[in-house]
Amino acid sequence: MKYPTAAALELRRCIQELGFKGALIDNNTEGRFYDDSLYWEVFQAAEELDVPIYLHPTYNDQVKPLLCDGNNPDAVAQTLATHAWGWHSETALHILRLFAAGLFDRFPRLKMIIGPHRRDVAVSTRPSRSNFKYPVANGRGQTRAPTPASLGREHLGHHLRHVYAGTNGHLTPAV
Numbered sequence: 001m002k003y004p005t006a007a008a009l010e011l012r013r014c015i016q017e018l019g020f021k022g023a024l025i026d027n028n029t030e031g032r033f034y035d036d037s038l039y040w041e042v043f044q045a046a047e048e049l050d051v052p053i054y055l056h057p058t059y060n061d062q063v064k065p066l067l068c069d070g071n072n073p074d075a076v077a078q079t080l081a082t083h084a085w086g087w088h089s090e091t092a093l094h095i096l097r098l099f100a101a102g103l104f105d106r107f108p109r110l111k112m113i114i115g116p117h118r119r120d121v122a123v124s125t126r127p128s129r130s131n132f133k134y135p136v137a138n139g140r141g142q143t144r145a146p147t148p149a150s151l152g153r154e155h156l157g158h159h160l161r162h163v164y165a166g167t168n169g170h171l172t173p174a175v
Helices: 004-016 037-049 063-068 074-081 086-101 118-124 156-162
Strands: 023-026 053-056 112-114 163-165
Touching: 004 023, 004 037, 023 037, 037 053, 053 086, 063 074, 063 086, 086 112
Parallel strands: 023 053, 053 112, 112 163
Antiparallel strands: none
């Protein structure tokens, strides 16, 4: 994803020539999320090829010092930044950012897979919680939170039809 044009071409090659069934990409590239339209040609290719993209949690070295370092040992901060909390919450936030940026409006047949933490996104997208809370003028000098209609799109929960949950081994029997 560091080079989106090359990534889109490689996705096409892997699907069309090698028979791949989708792609796995890390949750960020050098700390950057994919809500920047710079990355969208990869999502366009996935939609055109009718294959899913698995958004895999990965370490983001910008998160640990900001959110997880504190009055605790570094090993605890590292654990919080990765498998204990950070990977999952950051991936869920990434999906919300993709929605807010209009990715699923632009590519309405796009399919994405995230881990079992999809429930975090589902809880965050209840109608009472997912109207983005920033001021919108209502024409009478007052401001209010926008509704999905004022954003020109369906409710965020509606877009969860694009996001599938993987089990990541959580349902695999012990061996």
